[in-house]
Amino acid sequence: xxxxxxxxxxxxxxxxxxxxxxxxxxxxxxxxxxxxxxxxxxxxxxxxxxxxxxxxxxxxxxxxxxxxxxxxxxxxxxxxxxxxxxxxxxxxxxxxxxxxxxxxxxxxxxxxxxxxxxxxxxxxxxxxxxxxxxxxxxxxxxxxxxxxxxxxxxxxxxxxxxxxxxxxxxxxxxxxxxxxxxxxxxxxxxxxxxxxxxxxxxxxxxxxxxxxxxxxxxxxxxxxxxxxxxxxxxxxxxxxxxxxxxxxxxxxxxxxxxxxxxxxxxxxxxxxxxxxxxxxxxxxxxxxxxxxxxxxxxxxxxxxxxxxxxxxxxxxxxxxxxxxxxxxxxxxxxxxxxxxxxxxxxxxxxxxxxxxxxxxxxxxxxxxxxxxxxxxxxxxxxxxxxxxxxxxxxxxxxxxxxxxxxxxxxxxxxxxxxxxxxxxxxxxxxxxxxxxxxxxxx
Amino acid sequence: xxxxxxxxxxxxxxxxxxxxxxxxxxxxxxxxxxxxxxxxxxxxxxxxxxxxxxxxxxxxxxxxxxxxxxxxxxxxxxxxxxxxxxxxxxxxxxxxxxxxxxxxxxxxxxxxxxxxxxxxxxxxxxxxxxxxxxxxxxxxxxxxxxxxxxxxxxxxxxxxxxxxxxxxxxxxxxxxxxxxxxxxxxxxxxxxxxxxxxxxxxxxxxxxxxxxxxxxxxxxxxxxxxxxxxxxxxxxxxxxxxxxxxxxxxxxxxxxxxxxxxxxxxxxxxxxxxxxxxxxxxxxxxxxxxxxxxxxxxxxxxxxxxxxxxxxxxxxx
Numbered sequence: 001x002x003x004x005x006x007x008x009x010x011x012x013x014x015x016x017x018x019x020x021x022x023x024x025x026x027x028x029x030x031x032x033x034x035x036x037x038x039x040x041x042x043x044x045x046x047x048x049x050x051x052x053x054x055x056x057x058x059x060x061x062x063x064x065x066x067x068x069x070x071x072x073x074x075x076x077x078x079x080x081x082x083x084x085x086x087x088x089x090x091x092x093x094x095x096x097x098x099x100x101x102x103x104x105x106x107x108x109x110x111x112x113x114x115x116x117x118x119x120x121x122x123x124x125x126x127x128x129x130x131x132x133x134x135x136x137x138x139x140x141x142x143x144x145x146x147x148x149x150x151x152x153x154x155x156x157x158x159x160x161x162x163x164x165x166x167x168x169x170x171x172x173x174x175x176x177x178x179x180x181x182x183x184x185x186x187x188x189x190x191x192x193x194x195x196x197x198x199x200x201x202x203x204x205x206x207x208x209x210x211x212x213x214x215x216x217x218x219x220x221x222x223x224x225x226x227x228x229x230x231x232x233x234x235x236x237x238x239x240x241x242x243x244x245x246x247x248x249x250x251x252x253x254x255x256x257x258x259x260x261x262x263x264x265x266x267x268x269x270x271x272x273x274x275x276x277x278x279x280x281x282x283x284x285x286x287x288x289x290x291x292x293x294x295x296x297x298x299x300x301x302x303x304x305x306x307x308x309x310x311x312x313x314x315x316x317x318x319x320x321x322x323x324x325x326x327x328x329x330x331x332x333x334x335x336x337x338x339x340x341x342x343x344x345x346x347x348x349x350x351x352x353x354x355x356x357x358x359x360x361x362x363x364x365x366x367x368x369x370x371x372x373x374x375x376x377x378x379x380x381x382x383x384x385x386x387x388x389x390x391x392x393x394x395x396x397x398x399x400x401x402x403x404x405x406x407x408x409x410x411x412x413x414x415x416x417x418x419x420x421x422x423x424x425x426x427x428x429x430x431x432x433x434x435x436x437x438x439x440x441x442x
Numbered sequence: 443x444x445x446x447x448x449x450x451x452x453x454x455x456x457x458x459x460x461x462x463x464x465x466x467x468x469x470x471x472x473x474x475x476x477x478x479x480x481x482x483x484x485x486x487x488x489x490x491x492x493x494x495x496x497x498x499x500x501x502x503x504x505x506x507x508x509x510x511x512x513x514x515x516x517x518x519x520x521x522x523x524x525x526x527x528x529x530x531x532x533x534x535x536x537x538x539x540x541x542x543x544x545x546x547x548x549x550x551x552x553x554x555x556x557x558x559x560x561x562x563x564x565x566x567x568x569x570x571x572x573x574x575x576x577x578x579x580x581x582x583x584x585x586x587x588x589x590x591x592x593x594x595x596x597x598x599x600x601x602x603x604x605x606x607x608x609x610x611x612x613x614x615x616x617x618x619x620x621x622x623x624x625x626x627x628x629x630x631x632x633x634x635x636x637x638x639x640x641x642x643x644x645x646x647x648x649x650x651x652x653x654x655x656x657x658x659x660x661x662x663x664x665x666x667x668x669x670x671x672x673x674x675x676x677x678x679x680x681x682x683x684x685x686x687x688x689x690x691x692x693x694x695x696x697x698x699x700x701x702x703x704x705x706x707x708x709x710x711x712x713x714x715x716x717x718x719x720x721x722x723x724x725x726x727x728x729x730x731x732x733x734x735x736x737x738x739x740x741x742x743x744x745x746x747x748x749x750x751x752x753x754x755x756x757x758x759x
Contacts, residue, residue, distance in 0.1 A: 081722045088727050109509050110725060197704040222510040256702040258596040396509055399723040403709045410705025414617060438511035 031069035047098035051348035119329030134391025139217035144315035150274030151385035179248035195254035279350020308388030552636035586698035643677035679756035
C-alpha cells in the first residue's frame with residue numbers, strides 16, 4: 001500500500017516514470033533458447049506456451065535463413081501490459097508476439113500489429129477453419145496467424161452424476177433439471193459454477209444464443225456497433241440468474257485458488273470448458289481420487305440447431321516494431337506449421353490445434369486421453385465443436401468491456417439488479433465509453 | 443589555536459554579521475561551490491527521476507488520446523474530466539473513508555502497544571516487540587496474498603472456527619465486507635512499524651521526567667496520557683502523516699485481493715488502481731497521467747494541510 005519514505009510528489013514521479021515506460025534498449029535481449037544458425041536473421045518472439053522451447057528448437061534447426069529468439073514475457077495480461085507500454089514508448093516490443101485472439105483489435109487499433117495480407121497470409125489461409133480465420137481477421141485485414149483454439153464442450157464427473165442417477169444433460173433445460181435434481185438428492189456440491197469474472201466464458205455463453213456484441217472492421221476504425229443487450233443475451237442471463245437465485249449453481253470467481261480446488265474436489269459436477277480445459281484440470285493438484293472425468297458436447301438451447309462456441313485461443317502476430325517484417329511473418333506462419341511442432345504442442349502443452357493438417361489428421365482424431373480414462377475426446381466432442389464454430393468479433397476495447405461485464409454480473413448475483421437491467425446498463429456504459437473514445441456508434 | 447577556529451566558525455555561521463573583510467566573501471563563495479559539489483549527485487538524481495518524470499507526466503496529461511481519433515492537445519480538459527469523473531471521485535471518497543477508519547485504528551494499536559512495552563523491561567517485551575513488528579518485515583504483496591488465503595472460505599481457518607460453534611462462515615470477500623477485510627490487513631501490516639517509531643520516541647524521554655511525575659503523585663495512566671503522549675506528539679504527527687500518505691495511495695492490498703474478489707473490488711476501487719487500469723488495461727496513458735497527477739497534488743495538499751494544522755504538536759513551527 002504505502003511508499004512510506006517517499007514524499008507525496010515522489011510517489012507521483014514513480015507512477016509517472018512507470019507511465020512513460022522507460023525504454024531502455026530491449027532490442028538486444030537475451031534469448032531463452034540457443035541460436036543454431038548465428039548468421040541468420042533473428043526474430044524475437046514473446047510467447048508463454050508451456051514446452052515452447054522444444055518448438056523453438058525445432059524451428060531453428062529447420063530454418064537456415066531465420067532464427068527465433070524466444071522470451072517468455074509473462075502470460076496474458078502480464079505480457080499485454082509490457083507490449084502496450086512498448087507501443088506507447090515506441091520501442092521495446094518483440095518482432096512476433098503471442099496474443100489471444102480477443103485482444104487483436106485492441107492492439108491493431110493502436111497500430112501495434114502488421115496486416116499480414118502483404119506478407120503472405122493468404123498462402124496459409126486454407127490451412128485453417130473458417131471460424132479460426134475470422135477470429136484473426138478484421139474485414140480484409142489479417143492481424144495474426146491462429147495457433148490454438150478453445151472450442152467448447154462439457155467436462156463432467158461421471159462418478160457424481162451416476163451416484164445421484166442424473167443423466168448427462170444435452171440441453172440447457174436438462175442442465176437446469178440436473179442442477180435441481182442434484183440439489184434435491186442432497187449432494188454436497190452443486191452442478192456447476194457461474195463465475196461473474198468469467199469474461200470470455202460468459203461472452204461465449206451469450207454468443208451461443210445468437211448474441212453478436214460487437215461489429216467492427218479495422219478498415220473503418222472509427223465505426224463500431226455495440227449490441228450486448230439483445231434478446232439472446234438476456235435469455236441466457238435470465239437463465240443463469242434463475243439458477244443462481246435458486247442456489248443451484250455457485251458464483252465463485254474463476255481462476256482463484258478456491259475455484260481451482262472446487263474444480264477437482266467434486267464441488268462442481270460439471271465444468272463447461274474449452275478444449276484446453278482438460279489440460280488445465282490435469283495441471284491442478286488432484287484432490288479427489290475417485291474422480292472419473294468424461295467429456296460431452298456443450299449443452300444446446302435448440303438441439304435441432306446446435307451452435308458451437310469458442311473460449312480463448314492464441315495466435316502469433318507481427319508487431320509494428322518488427323525490424324524485418326518479412327522474416328517475422330515467416331516465423332508467425334511457420335512456427336506451428338509442422339506436424340512435429342504440433343505433436344509437442346498437443347502432447348506436452350495440451351493445445352488444441354487450429355492447423356488443419358493436424359486438426360483433420362487421424363492421429364489427432366483418435367488420440368486417447370488418459371485423464372478421461374482413455375476417451376477419444378477430440379472425436380467425441382471437440383472436433384465437431386471446432387468445425388462448427390464460425391468466428392467472433394471482439395471490440396477494440398475488450399479489456400474495458402470485460403471489466404464492465406464482470407461488474408454488471410456481480411451486481412446481478414448480489415441481487416442488486418435484474419438480469420435485463422444488468423445487460424441494459426452494460427450496453428449504456430459501453431456506448432458511453434465508445435463515444436468518449438471517439439467512435440461513431442452504428 | 444582554539445580561538446582562531448572558533449572565530450572562523452563564528453564568521454561562517456553568521457556571514458551577514460561578518461561585515462566587510464578582505465578575504466571573507468571569496469572564501470565563502472569557495473565553500474559554497476564545494477557544497478554544491480556535494481549536493482550535485484543528489485540533484486542529478488532528483489532532476490532525472492523526480493522533476494523530469496513529473497514534468498513529462500504533466501505534459502502528457504495535457505493531451506487527449508482516444509482509441510479512434512488519435513492524440514490532440516486539449517489543455518486542462520483532462521483535469522476537468524477527472525474532477526467530474528464519478529469513478530475517480532468515488533475512489534477519492536473511498537480512500538478518504540479508509541483514512542478516517544484506518545488511521546485512528548492503526549494509531550491506537552501502535553500507541554497502546556508502545557506504551558505497554560515501554561513499561562515492561564523483561565526478555566518477553568523484546569520478543570513481543572519483534573513479534574508486533576514482524577508483519578512489517580513481510581513484503582506487502584506477500585502479506586496480502588497470505589490474508590487472501592486466510593479469508594478464503596475454502597482454505598481459511600475461519601470456516602473451521604465457525605463450524606466449531608455451529609455458525610455459518612462470514613464471507614470476508616463480499617462487497618459489503620471487503621472494507622473491513624482490507625482495514626484489517628493494513629492494520630496488521632503497519633501497526634508494528636508505527637509502534638517501533640512511537641516506542642523509539644518514548645525511550646528518548648528523560649527518565650527523570652517520570653521521576654518528577656511520580657513525586658507529584660501521578661499514577662501509571664496519568665503518566666502515560668499526560669506526560670508520555672504529549673512528549674512524543676511530534677512522532678505521532680509523523681506517524682499520522684505516513685499513514686495519511688499511504689492510505690491516499692492505497693494500491694497493493696486491493697490489487698492483490700482483486701484477483702480473488704473481482705466483483706467486490708472493481709478496477710477503479712482506489713484512484714491509484716484507476717490510474718493503473720487506465721494506463722495498462724485500457725491504454726489511456728494521457729488520462730492515466732491526469733489521474734496520477736491529480737492524486738499526487740491532492741496527497742501533497744492533504745499532507746501539507748495536516749502538517750500545517752499540527753505544526754504546534756510536531757515542533758515544525
